[in-house]
């Protein structure tokens with residue numbers, strides 16, 4: 110069931126249940142982060158491997174200190190970007206259960222920039238552990254209906270906060286000795302981080318088979334249909350025996366027939382493309398196509414995060 114009853118969400122969370130949480134990035138599957146059983150039921154509902162830690166959502170920057178040791182540099186960046194699409198990996202305090210962090214000594218903290226999520230967090234005396242509200246390895250949900258479709262009865266109630274504004278997950282950053290490492294590209298661009306920090310990001314560690322952010326596996330965001338990255342300039346006739354879905358950056362027209370043709374941003378705006386990405390992948394996956402052809406965006410702003418997701422959706 111979905112709705113906008115925040116008090117109902119509060120009661121369910123207090124009782125250790127799971128709810129669908131709207132955020133500016135994607136919907137989360139939320140539970141009381143200090144309740145071990147509730148946290149374990151998140152892993153079960155998502156069929157998520159226990160080695161992949163959860164992000165903890167808090168109400169305001171001052172509250173981060175309750176759950177982690179926050180250095181001066183992080184405090185400055187958090188004051189600039191929170192609430193917003195960024196997660197900080199910090200040394201955890203003992204109050205955060207090991208189940209949340211998969212045994213790591215660090216915890217990911219974030220303040221979601223969504224009015225409903227903030228109102229809810231303001232009414233709770235515990236933080237919310239919330240991964241994206243999809244089955245492990247599939248596309249992340251951008252609407253309450255996506256959550257219900259993906260998780261069904263595993264979620265007691267979905268707070269319906271409309272379609273997510275950003276569309277891709279938060280940027281995950283880790284600060285060590287004053288240097289910024291990006292563990293996941295996401296809704297806050299490298300350009301914005303570098304401008305605020307007054308220095309270059311030291312490293313971008315994206316997907317691998319042994320990632321530093323354990324959820325950054327090479328293969329992810331599977332829409333249920335094979336995805337292939339092409340530039341559309343080359344000969345597409347090799348696909349002509351197949352039913353083709355196209356997800357392009359700007360609008361494109363084709364001579365050969367396709368069963369689905371959507372542009373992520375007809376005007377070529379990377380931010381708009383990020384917002385549309387996961388829903389386009391879902392629709393293409395449901396179009397009856399045998400293959401989804403797509404293309405990479407310019408490597409700038411949120412284009413980097415979109416390209417990261419597309420490459421992982423296309424990973425064999």
Ligand code: TXA
Nearest residue numbers: 134136137162215216217240241278279322323324325
């Ligand atoms: O935008 C978002 O971040 C969304 C919304 C719901 O807040 N959440 C989200 O959660 O994307 P999830 O679970 O799908 O992705 C969390 C990522 C995983 O790749 C996980 O490995 C990484 O965060 N992570 C969590 N805690 C970590 C830690 N202590 N150290 C390194 N990586 C961590």
Ligand code: MG
Nearest residue numbers: 240241249324
């Ligand atoms: Mg996820």
